[in-house]
Amino acid sequence: MFIKSRNTERKLYDVTSIPIEPKMNILYTFFSIIHLRTILGIDMITIDFIKQFVENEQAPTFLILCNICWRPDLQVTLMKNLTRSGCSSASLDTKSKYHDHYTMFLLDAHCPGFDDVIASAISRKLFATPYRWLILDDRQHELHPDWPMYSDSDVVVAQRTEDGYKMTEIHKPSNSSSMVYYPRGYYNATTATLADTRPSRTLFRRRRDVMGAPITMSNVIQDSNSTQYHLPREDRLELQYDVVAKVCWVNVKIAFEMLNATPRYIFSHRWGYKQRGEWDGMINDLHTGNAELGTNCLVSDPQRLSVITYTDTLSSFRVRFIFRQPPLSYVSNIFSLPFSSSVWVAVAVCAAIATAAFYVTSKWEAKGGTSPTQLDGSMGDALLLTMSAVSQQGCVLEPRRVSGRIMLWIFFAALMALYAAYSANIVVLLQAPSKSIRTLAQLANSKLTIAANDVDYNHFVFKLYPDPVRVAISKRLEPEKGRGQFYDIKDGVERIRQGLFAFHSIVEPVYRQIEKTFLEYEKCDLVEVDYLNGFEPLVPVKKDSPYLELLRIVFKQIRESGIQSAVNRRMQIPKPHCSGQVAAFSSVGILDLKPVMLLMVYGTLLSVGILFVEILFGRL
Known part of the structure; x- marks a missing residue:
């Protein structure tokens, strides 16, 4: 029978006709909930004790009578008493697994089949x-010491006394420990009162002392085997290797001390992926029970949820593409950027006006005679003089009169100031980084070399996403023909410094190497782009681990107290800060001068074309 404790409902239903959730239906069928057998010693004291025990829980309760062999009238009396106290029977026809929190099993050890019920409960992990x-x-x-009633179990044994009942809470800190008995309270039949002597109603506060039970952590190391020596000693040496595992271990060891657990550790060389139906690495250690928890990992593979449960983060790390923004000259024509479109239009208008003025002046001067260095009054000579001034090259032809020379001097002076501003802007733009790559799609369409750190996870994560942008990046990283773009940290960081190179890795070891090798101005254009688009890394714990709730709470306490932040700041390096734009020599390559080179090529072709036209015109 299923009795739900609710103060708002006072109705009694025949639960045998109510549809039951499939999972609970199995329990209902196995336990044979009502056995019509008679047993002595069950009276109103027992019924009133059960009613007050359920009320004292102060929580919604589905009461399942497991293999109860009482007389039918006593069972009906129990249900009536629970109904009068605000309890009602209810259907378990729900798809929510969280209703399992309402379930309470009532078991009488004197009834036949007690051992069978216990064996079934153990096989179904109901303790x-x-x-x-x-x-x-x-x-x-009759309570066997090998029963798996661990730290997360809530089992109360009620023993009949002369005055009523004495309640005892039992559990085992670990599989190798003996059963621990704690007084839960007592029921006084004379006064019909139940006294709860628990120091706290919260299960965590009562079970947080695991009495030295050994708890094993699986630590993932991929950078250096020396981590196996430095990690358990916590000597903070060689932090450039596997710093995530070292930070996690320090925080977890503090959590073990808070739980009074004995810390144990094993090592694995990969996070864990499912291949040919089998798990490997750290996930396999958790799945097989060799470890209870592991190193922080990203929530990137949904298949892991079948064997592990994620708790909290202990070592915040990010996996990103890291690169320097390409120079502005690689993505834009820097020779058109110094001035806005309106300024260029104004320069063209001024040049046209100056050409017209020189033409009028040269016409007037030509009436008094000409010389080899004097403008002959044609539009071609006026345009040639204007173009010479614009390009700051000068011209052998010049006005002879004072008015024309004053006009020429003013025009050259104005263009000289304009040329100085233009040149200064060009020098700045040659050293300026662009902001053209901010998203994953922009990175995929760029001309940067895409590479990754040559570690285990980078050979798996790029194959997890089917969207076109990530597939394009994956193909550039691992082409069908040729060698894959995988480098170690030192080579990858050096290529980042040289530019036009995007490197995928955990950012912390990359930034540690950058601090050692980059100049200050080279740190100013570093950019991160997220490929995995994942959540914060979380600590995986073996599914259905008895320490799951204990670890989850102490991890939060470590974070809220600031210990986690202090450990991270002590052992990890943040993104390098740009201390300011420092003047430095920057070489200019052919690619920077691409627009100028194209202009020269087009001008040469145009001049050759004009030459052939002139030759043809002369012969005709």
């Missing part, structure tokens, strides 16, 4: 959270 148990037993020797 673990979130299920609750109330076992009526006058002979505690």
Whole structure:
């Protein structure tokens, strides 16, 4: 029978006709909830004790009578008493697994089939959270010490006394530990009162002392085997290798001390991926029970959720593409950028006006005679003089009169100031980085070399996403023909410094190497682009681990107290800060001068074309 404790409902239903959730239907069928057998010693004291015990839980409760062999009238009396106290039976026809938190099993050790019920509960892992148990037993020797009632179990054994019932809470800190008994309270039949003597109603506060139980952590190391020596000693040496694993271990060891657990560790050389139906690496250690928890990992593979549970983050790290923004000259024509379009239009208008003025002046001067160095009054000579002034080259032809020379001097002076501003802007733009690559799509369409750190996870994560942008990046990283673009940290960081190179890795070891090798001005244009688009890395714990809730709470306490932040700041390096734009020599390559080179090529071709036209015109 299923009895739900709710103060708002006071109706009683025949639950045998109510549809039951498939999972609970199995329990209902196996336990044979009502056995019409008679047993002595069950009276109103027991019924009132059960009613007050359920009320004292102060939580919604589905009460399952497991293999109860009482007389039918006593079972009906129990249900009536629960109904009068605000309890009602209810259907479990729900798709929410969180209703398991309401489930409480009532078991009488005197009824036949007690061992079968216990064996079935063990096989179905019903002694673990979130299920609750109330076992009526006058002979505690029937409770076998090998039963898996660990730190997350909520099992109460009620023993009949002369005055009523004495309640005892039992659990085992670990598989190798003996059963631990804690007084839960007592029920006084004379006064019909139940006293709860628990120091706290929160299970975590009662179970946080695991009494030295060994808890094993699987640590992922991929950079250097020396981590196996430095990690357990916490000597903060060689932090350029596997710093994520070292930070996680320090925080986890603090958590073990808070739980009074004995720390143990093993090492794995990969995070863990499913290949040919089998898990490997750290995930396999958790799946097989060799470890209870592991190193922080990204929530990138949904298949892992079948064998592990994520808790909290202990070592914040990011996996990104890191690169220097390409120079502005690689993505734009810097020779058109110094002035806006309106300035260029104004320069063209001024040049046209100056050409017209020189033409009028030369016409007037030509009436008094000409010389070889004097403008002959044609539009071609006036245009040639104007173009010479614009390009700051000068011309052998010049006005002879004072008015024309004053006009020429003013025009050259104005263009000289314009030329100085233009040249200064060109020098600045040659050294300026662009902001052209900010997203993954822009990176995929850029001309940067795409590469990755040659570690285990980079050979898997690029194959997890089917969208076109990530597929394009994956193909550039690992082409069908040729060698894949994988480098170690030192080579990758050096190529980042040289430019036009995007390197995918955990950012912390990259930034540590950058601090050692980059000049100050080279740190100013570093950019990160996220490929995985994942959440913060979380600590994986073995699914259904009895320490899951204990670890989850102490991890949050470590973070809220500031310990986690202090450990991260002590052992990790943040993104290098740009201390200011420092003047430095910057070489100019052919690619920087591409627009100028194209202009020269087009001008040469145009001049050759004009030459052939002139030759043809002369012969005709």
